[in-house]
Amino acid sequence: MFRISEDELAEMESNLSLIYAEGTDWTIFDQRQDIKEAWEMTIKTLSNVRFMHFPPTNVERIEGDLSP
Numbered sequence: 001m002f003r004i005s006e007d008e009l010a011e012m013e014s015n016l017s018l019i020y021a022e023g024t025d026w027t028i029f030d031q032r033q034d035i036k037e038a039w040e041m042t043i044k045t046l047s048n049v050r051f052m053h054f055p056p057t058n059v060e061r062i063e064g065d066l067s068p
Helices: 006-022 033-050
Strands: none
Touching: 006 033
16 A cells, blocks of 8 residues: 655646646756656655655565465
8 A cells, every 4th residue: 555645646746737738848858947846756756655755675575375
């Protein structure tokens, strides 16, 4: 189960709207700091969701049936 806060979700929605509207024109990418920041924040938010707000430091593989 992964978690994302309401604030992070709202920020990601805003960032993705900007990226969709203007963030795929690579000819202006270096000139638009807002687009760079939108990409960076989206990547950071998705990484935080995936790793519960920090990257894993110890990973263990568990063999067998994990069904509840």
